[in-house]
Amino acid sequence: MCELLGMNANVPTDIVFSLSGLIQRGGNTGPHRDGWGITFYQGLGYRTFKDHQPCCHSPVARFIQGYPIKSEAIIAHIRQANRGNVSLVNTHPFTRELWGRHWTYAHNGQLKGYRNLKTGNYRPVGETDSERAFCWILHQLSIKYPKRPANWSTVFRFIASLADALREKGVFNMLLSDGKFMMAYCSTQLHWITRRSPFGKATLLDQDIEIDFQQHTHPDDVVSVIATQPLTHNETWNKIESGSYVLFHLGERIF
Amino acid sequence: MCELLGMNANVPTDIVFSLSGLIQRGGNTGPHRDGWGITFYQGLGYRTFKDHQPCCHSPVARFIQGYPIKSEAIIAHIRQANRGNVSLVNTHPFTRELWGRHWTYAHNGQLKGYRNLKTGNYRPVGETDSERAFCWILHQLSIKYPKRPANWSTVFRFIASLADALREKGVFNMLLSDGKFMMAYCSTQLHWITRRSPFGKATLLDQDIEIDFQQHTHPDDVVSVIATQPLTHNETWNKIESGSYVLFHLGERIF
Numbered sequence: 001m002c003e004l005l006g007m008n009a010n011v012p013t014d015i016v017f018s019l020s021g022l023i024q025r026g027g028n029t030g031p032h033r034d035g036w037g038i039t040f041y042q043g044l045g046y047r048t049f050k051d052h053q054p055c056c057h058s059p060v061a062r063f064i065q066g067y068p069i070k071s072e073a074i075i076a077h078i079r080q081a082n083r084g085n086v087s088l089v090n091t092h093p094f095t096r097e098l099w100g101r102h103w104t105y106a107h108n109g110q111l112k113g114y115r116n117l118k119t120g121n122y123r124p125v126g127e128t129d130s131e132r133a134f135c136w137i138l139h140q141l142s143i144k145y146p147k148r149p150a151n152w153s154t155v156f157r158f159i160a161s162l163a164d165a166l167r168e169k170g171v172f173n174m175l176l177s178d179g180k181f182m183m184a185y186c187s188t189q190l191h192w193i194t195r196r197s198p199f200g201k202a203t204l205l206d207q208d209i210e211i212d213f214q215q216h217t218h219p220d221d222v223v224s225v226i227a228t229q230p231l232t233h234n235e236t237w238n239k240i241e242s243g244s245y246v247l248f249h250l251g252e253r254i255f
Numbered sequence: 256m257c258e259l260l261g262m263n264a265n266v267p268t269d270i271v272f273s274l275s276g277l278i279q280r281g282g283n284t285g286p287h288r289d290g291w292g293i294t295f296y297q298g299l300g301y302r303t304f305k306d307h308q309p310c311c312h313s314p315v316a317r318f319i320q321g322y323p324i325k326s327e328a329i330i331a332h333i334r335q336a337n338r339g340n341v342s343l344v345n346t347h348p349f350t351r352e353l354w355g356r357h358w359t360y361a362h363n364g365q366l367k368g369y370r371n372l373k374t375g376n377y378r379p380v381g382e383t384d385s386e387r388a389f390c391w392i393l394h395q396l397s398i399k400y401p402k403r404p405a406n407w408s409t410v411f412r413f414i415a416s417l418a419d420a421l422r423e424k425g426v427f428n429m430l431l432s433d434g435k436f437m438m439a440y441c442s443t444q445l446h447w448i449t450r451r452s453p454f455g456k457a458t459l460l461d462q463d464i465e466i467d468f469q470q471h472t473h474p475d476d477v478v479s480v481i482a483t484q485p486l487t488h489n490e491t492w493n494k495i496e497s498g499s500y501v502l503f504h505l506g507e508r509i510f
Contacts, residue, residue, distance in 0.1 A: 042307075044380055045343025050302045063318045088300025097351065100378040121376050121397075123355040125299050142376075 002092070002108040003032055004190065005076040006175040006226035008182035008248035012042070013223050014068035017204070017211045019076065021231040023065065024206035026055030026078040035091040036061065038076040039104045040069045041179035046102050050091045072250075073177045077106035083114075084128035093175075094134050096122060098141060099148035101178045105134045108228060109171030109187055133172070137162050153247075153255065156183055160245045163187075167243065175226060182248040184226045186240035192226040193237045194253060202232040222251030257347070257363040258287055259445065260331040261430040261481035263437035263503035267297070268478050269323035272459070272466045274331065276486040278320070279461035281310030281333040290346040291316065293331035294359045295324045296434035301357050305346045327505075328432045332361035338369075339383035348430075349389050351377060353396060354403035356433045360389045363483060364426030364442055388427070392417050408502075408510065411438055415500045418442075422498065430481060437503040439481045441495035447481040448492045449508060457487040477506030 005022045007015050019038070027033040036055035039048040047069075051058040055078050077092035084090040092106040107130035119135035120142065140162055141155070149155050159176065163185040166172040172187040184190050197220070199213035217223075226246075230237035240246055247255035260277045262270050274293070282288040291310035294303040302324075306313040310333055332347035339345040347361040362385035374390035375397065395417055396410070404410050414431065418440040421427040427442040439445050452475070454468035472478075481501075485492035495501055502510035 042343045045305075045307075045346065047305045047343060048303065050300075052297075052300075059322050063322075067314050067318075088297045088302060091300065097378060097380060100380055102380055123352060125352060125355055125357055 002080055003030065003078045003228040004106055004108050004173060004175050004226070006177070006182055006184060007071070007074040007223065008177070008251055009072050009221065009223040010251040011218070011221055012070035012072055013221070014070050015074050015076070016065055016068045017209070018225055018227070018231050020065060020209055021204040021206040022076060022078060022227070023055045023061050026061070028056040029206045030078070032078040032080040034079040034081040034086045036076070036078040037091050037093050038064065038074065039093045039095060040071040041073040041177070042071055044101065044179060046095060046104060046179065048093060048095060050088060052086055052088050052091055073179050073182055075104050075106050075175045075177055082110045083130070084126055087126070089126035090128045090131070092130060094131050096134070096138055098138050099145070103138065103176065103178050106175050107133060108173040111166060111170040111172065113169050133166050152181065156181070156245070156247050156255065159183065160185060163245065164243065173228065180249060182224070182226070183245055184240060185245040186242060188242060189228055190226060190240045191228070191230050191237040192224060192240065192246060192253070193235055194222065194224045194251065196222045200235075202235050205231060205233055224248045224251050224253060257335055258285065258333045258483040259361055259363050259428060259430050259481070261432070261437055261439060262326070262329040262478065263432070263506055264327050264476065264478040265505040265507070266473070266476055267325035267327055268476070269325050270329050270331070271320055271323045272464070273480055273482070273486050275320060275464055276459040276461045277331060277333060277482070278310045278316050281316070283311040284461045285333070287333040287335040289334040289336040289341045291331070291333040292346050292348050293319065293329065294348045294350060295326040296328040296432070297326055299356065299434060301350060301359060301434065303348060303350060305343060307341055307343050307346055328434045328437055330359050330361050330430045330432055337365045338385070339381055342381070344381035345383045345386070347385060349386050351389070351393055353393050354400070358393065358431065358433050361430050362388060363428040366421060366425040366427065368424050388421050407436065411436070411500070411502050411510065414438065415440060418500065419498065428483065435504060437479070437481070438500055439495060440500040441497055443497060444483055445481060445495045446483070446485050446492040447479060447495065447501060447508070448490055449477065449479045449506065451477045457490050460486060460488055479503045479506050479508060
């Protein structure tokens with residue numbers, strides 16, 4: 001299994017604090033030694049930092065921790081390989097274009113019978129169940145909506161129905177974003193929290209680090225964080241129910 | 256205009272020396288202040304480091320110079336914006352999937368009348384002439400070869416014919432790679448060199464750095480480097496003729 005981390009905010013925000021917790025689980029407090037990756041959106045553009053080394057030893061992870069990139073939408077993933085060997089091509093997140101937007105996806109879980117999933121013009125490059133499931137979702141979306149759709153709540157409901165079908169093949173926890181929306185679909189475990197004024201303090205579960213969000217925010221900031229397991233104590237995280245999804249936009253949960 | 260840098264090798268090789276020269280042109284010895292990017296292939300996977308800051312001041316560029324990623328195929332680009340504003344979405348290289356492979360592309364030049372180029376399922380996300388031309392090339396390839404082709408020399412000849420058509424719209428110097436092949440198409444300026452045993456010494460033109468390749472290589476290594484302008488003196492670079500292309504595989508020029 002793997003760990004997921006997502007962020008959606010109404011202003012460009014860095015994720016160094018949450019990432020510090022996650023990185024410990026990449027071979028230190030957790031067993032996820034098989035690579036890691038993180039995608040930052042900045043406007044319509046994105047950049048992904050990836051490494052197939054354990055992130056607790058990754059020079060790229062150390063660099064990212066010391067270089068706070070501010071973004072409105074972030075997806076990170078640390079991997080414990082099941083399907084597909086440990087290599088860069090199999091390292092999440094995956095990004096593909098649909099409707100003239102870059103869509104980024106990361107998956108936690110394991111699927112059976114995934115090789116039959118038809119992917120049309122979205123061909124997988126690596127061997128993972130995860131990438132194939134992503135390509136299948138995009139293919140289904142491109143059939144259902146040949147042009148960029150206008151009603152986004154309907155689109156995400158349709159994506160959730162696709163995720164339901166994948167969940168029948170195994171475990172399918174997913175983060176998906178186009179840089180504006182952030183969708184979190186829960187199959188077994190996924191938690192979220194929204195931080196807003198008045199901001200408090202939080203302490204990481206995985207490392208002895210405390211942050212006072214008030215010192216790093218403006219009163220109007222709204223920042224939601226999604227993670228496989230809660231990253232902090234002294235804060236209340238919401239568990240997403242199995243077979244449900246939550247949707248964020250400008251930092252707020254909108255579904 | 257921009258500067259291009261490419262590398263193709265028969266063993267995973269780092270590009271720190273050449274990159275050190277290029278980075279100086281990103282706002283220091285050259286005027287290319289509008290962002291930069293570099294893509295490293297490792298097997299079928301790739302990772303791209305990008306920044307819309309001038310690369311001579313970019314923390315990402317400093318990190319990359321201190322972290323020699325070994326790769327068989329590398330494409331780098333430093334940008335002086337003409338079409339499209341300075342933002343991450345408009346920063347080269349661009350990567351898209353075709354035939355189950357990741358294709359990476361960077362362009363130097365400027366095109367007119369590019370908005371009419373049809374791109375089918377490969378929709379541009381940013382506003383540059385460069386990204387649209389790339390999407391058009393991929394769309395044309397997907398029409399001509401709906402399935403992964405077998406005869407690669409024919410494919411690259413077809414890509415060159417597409418590049419010829421783009422050159423009629425302005426200036427079109429291009430690097431293109433799927434991680435195995437590296438194609439360099441010259442419209443106005445592009446140079447290449449192949450280094451092999453017996454390896455010698457070289458000195459950068461843009462910075463007072465000398466390297467003795469013999470200390471960093473094995474006798475069987477073959478490494479080709481492509482750049483807008485030669486990066487070293489005391490070596491002989493080959494100029495690609497206008498309207499021509501060269502093709503590399505495993506470090507060797509094969510066309």
